[in-house]
Amino acid sequence: MQDERMIKPEERLPEIPRTLFLFRSCTGSLEYPGTESAVKECLGILGIDAVMDPDQTCCSGYLLTCSAHKPEVSLAATARNLSIVEKKHLDTYTFCNGCFGYLSELAHIMLHNVDYLHMANSMIADWGYKYEGKTKIFHVQDLWYRMKDALAQKVVRPLNGLRIGTHHGCHYLARQYRILDDGGYPTFHEEIIEALGGKPVFYKERQLCCGYSVGRGFTHKEETVQPQLYKKFKSAKDAAVELITTVCPGCNVAMDREQPHLSKRYGEEFNIPVIDLSQLIALALGVPLPKLGFAANTTSLNGVLKKLGLEEGS
Amino acid sequence: MLREKDTDRVENLYAKVDAYRLVENLEQCLQCGKCVGVCPVANLSPSYNPRQIINDILSGREERWLKSEEIWRCFWCANCFTLCPMDICFPLLMMEMRYRAIESGYGLKYFFPFKRFALRAREDGLTFAPASKKGREKIVKIRQSIGTTPWPEVSQKARDEYKALFDRTGATAFLEAIKEEDEKPVQLTYLEGKIINARRKDD
Numbered sequence: 023m024q025d026e027r028m029i030k031p032e033e034r035l036p037e038i039p040r041t042l043f044l045f046r047s048c049t050g051s052l053e054y055p056g057t058e059s060a061v062k063e064c065l066g067i068l069g070i071d072a073v074m075d076p077d078q079t080c081c082s083g084y085l086l087t088c089s090a091h092k093p094e095v096s097l098a099a100t101a102r103n104l105s106i107v108e109k110k111h112l113d114t115y116t117f118c119n120g121c122f123g124y125l126s127e128l129a130h131i132m133l134h135n136v137d138y139l140h141m142a143n144s145m146i147a148d149w150g151y152k153y154e155g156k157t158k159i160f161h162v163q164d165l166w167y168r169m170k171d172a173l174a175q176k177v178v179r180p181l182n183g184l185r186i187g188t189h190h191g192c193h194y195l196a197r198q199y200r201i202l203d204d205g206g207y208p209t210f211h212e213e214i215i216e217a218l219g220g221k222p223v224f225y226k227e228r229q230l231c232c233g234y235s236v237g238r239g240f241t242h243k244e245e246t247v248q249p250q251l252y253k254k255f256k257s258a259k260d261a262a263v264e265l266i267t268t269v270c271p272g273c274n275v276a277m278d279r280e281q282p283h284l285s286k287r288y289g290e291e292f293n294i295p296v297i298d299l300s301q302l303i304a305l306a307l308g309v310p311l312p313k314l315g316f317a318a319n320t321t322s323l324n325g326v327l328k329k330l331g332l333e334e335g336s
Numbered sequence: 337m338l339r340e341k342d343t344d345r346v347e348n349l350y351a352k353v354d355a356y357r358l359v360e361n362l363e364q365c366l367q368c369g370k371c372v373g374v375c376p377v378a379n380l381s382p383s384y385n386p387r388q389i390i391n392d393i394l395s396g397r398e399e400r401w402l403k404s405e406e407i408w409r410c411f412w413c414a415n416c417f418t419l420c421p422m423d424i425c426f427p428l429l430m431m432e433m434r435y436r437a438i439e440s441g442y443g444l445k446y447f448f449p450f451k452r453f454a455l456r457a458r459e460d461g462l463t464f465a466p467a468s469k470k471g472r473e474k475i476v477k478i479r480q481s482i483g484t485t486p487w488p489e490v491s492q493k494a495r496d497e498y499k500a501l502f503d504r505t506g507a508t509a510f511l512e513a514i515k516e517e518d519e520k521p522v523q524l525t526y527l528e529g530k531i532i533n534a535r536r537k538d539d
Binding site for chain 1: 377380408409412415417435446450451461463464478491504511
């Protein structure tokens with residue numbers, strides 16, 4: 023199973039699609055609905071059609087890794103969701119690192135253990151689904167990077183050297199054989215930010231995990247998650263980061279919602295807003311602010327928007 | 337000369353520790369310890385040590401980890417997997433260890449919050465949809481201000497089928513069978529800069 027992880031470059035870099043299947047993320051549509059909306063707006067500006075399907079459910083990976091979903095249920099749900107995409111003859115694009123990581127790992131398990139594929143397909147066969155492994159799984163950030171020159175030409179609100187720190191997210195980087203960059207030292211977000219006119223900041227703990235991953239925010243908040251986040255934000259503050267971008271709504275929850283608690287516990291204010299990379303791109307491309315849903319953020323973006331000469335409502 | 341294998345020392349090693357057959361290359365572990373160096377949890381609580389866990393499993397001493405608090409600290413960031421020269425998917429091993437711990441009644445308190453989420457997700461077809469009316473109203477308000485549908489579009493068909501998958505795969509029965517009274521205590525062997533486990537008896 024491990025040897026099969028390598029994939030060919032042409033599989034990793036297919037032609038830019040004209041139509042793609044956009045895989046709904048639970049956190050991305052509930053906690054930060056602006057993420058979903060921003061992704062759709064960006065795709066629209068790039069002339070790519072995004073197809074979604076109300077029959078798609080949660081990727082069901084998160085609760086699998088929290089030991090609450092049996093692997094059987096997650097495998098069957100993945101087969102079901104991906105077979106819906108296959109019927110449309112499209113590739114799957116996610117906007118959450120979790121969905122990307124779990125879908126690709128569970129698909130990998132099914133495609134390299136025939137027993138699992140049979141098991142999953144037998145669970146969903148009577149509803150008319152069959153997963154064959156035809157649809158490929160990507161994250162929209164792949165598209166943003168591959169089309170960064172096109173994006174740069176469409177910038178209407180340049181970021182004016184705003185100091186932006188990135189957070190690449192573990193569940194994307196861990197899929198080392200199917201991602202665009204070196205999982206050990208990724209820099210492609212920084213290149214996108216530069217193309218939009220921002221100033222990427224390489225703060226020390228740039229690659230540190232958000233710590234919320236798979237439920238530790240519910241069970242070990244005091245013991246591990248908050249010290250972890252404190253370390254991360256401390257280094258971001260030392261590097262004078264003004265805004266952090268993520269590509270995973272889960273990381274966004276950890277880093278945005280947890281800031282008031284960090285200030286209370288450690289007696290230090292950070293006030294570094296955290297948004298999705300897609301929201302930042304949409305902002306630079308001139309998408310109206312209400313569509314970006316910054317109202318959902320706990321750490322306000324007002325300071326950043328003011329610096330860019332924008333007011334809420336424009 | 338034949339090389340000694342770990343499976344010679346522990347009978348049915350993989351059947352025991354890898355029932356789902358997801359980390360079949362565990363024996364290739366070089367004990368290089370790169371996983372420990374890159375692990376954010378090992379950094380914060382040094383008694384959580386992926387290299388040691390693999391070493392113990394391969395020599396049939398994994399019982400102490402099943403009873404430990406440490407295994408519940410893993411962030412699942414998979415940095416260890418990214419760096420592992422032998423491509424051992426340690427997070428999947430951790431997932432299987434947690435299932436085994438739950439089956440024996442260890443670490444249930446780290447499972448119950450997610451039992452609730454799972455039963456909720458079974459109804460919604462979405463994870464983390466709040467159950468309270470207030471929580472739902474907040475989401476509807478923000479979604480409407482953006483101009484999207486008030487609630488993520490998940491069809492009734494999707495919900496019914498998702499729910500049915502839980503019953504068909506035995507996941508509902510699994511969730512309902514685990515009761516709070518079965519809880520057995522787990523122990524963290526690291527405190528205040530000391531690894532308690534390393535103390536000798538006569539200390």
